Amino acid sequence: MTQPEILAVFADASFEDAFAKIAPLFKEKSGCSLQLTFGQSGALRTDIEGLMPCDVFCSADEASPAALQKAVKAHELFAFAGNRLVVATRSERRFQNQDWADILCDPSTTIGMSTPRVSPEGDWSALLFKNIAKALPGRLGSRIVGQHAVALIGGNHxxxxxxxxxxxxxxxxxxxxDAAVVFESAAERMKAEGLLLHPIPDGVCPKIVCWGCFPRTGKAPGSLKKELEALLLSPEGQTLLQGCGFLPAPANA
Structure with a gap:
């Protein structure tokens, strides 16, 4: 009897909840199981560059899949979801009447973030800090937000x-x-933990697009890879992703 196919999927840690729902649906539709490996996108990209077998790579940015494609180590990039950043704080009185700018531009606020170049969440946070300096040029502290941010997730930290x-x-x-800059896709879980969330407006918040690709280290048939891509982009797949806090896949990516 032929053994069922297995599709090796590397996915950013932010997709863990989403793939817990996508994997059984993919198995039902294709008969193929997903072998899931989660981590920071930058670290997963390094593993793929080191020839770790991976059929589909789902990243929280475009940079990691694009770098693999440029190095001829992956092909067929596709955008499948969006995200945003949010400022999270503890539910303390001092934060209850403050907005994102009050918190981040205050030089006495120590900000937690993920590690740039390892985690896309950290890269997007660094871009946010640059956007704040441009968007709020007259705001005290707007130019030094990144100077009181500490990388606590990913890398060697x-x-x-x-x-x-x-x-x-x-x-x-x-x-x-005092505050953390994180992906908004985990909003419901953060609220359940008792955290306050402070939304960042368009024009300041980076436009985050999540991309996938097919690394050349994969062993599964191309038809199965395309089937997972199709599921992620289907109305059913998009509903599951959005139910886990992600934004729709951009039509013009």
């Missing part, structure tokens, strides 16, 4: 596992951290 704890909750549990 921590090896701890979050174990169902959101990155925001993990960072805010560190002494001295």
């Amino acid at each position: 921590t090896d701890e596992q979050l174990d169902r704890e959101t990155g925001a909750h993990f960072m805010l549990s560190h002494e001295g951290i």
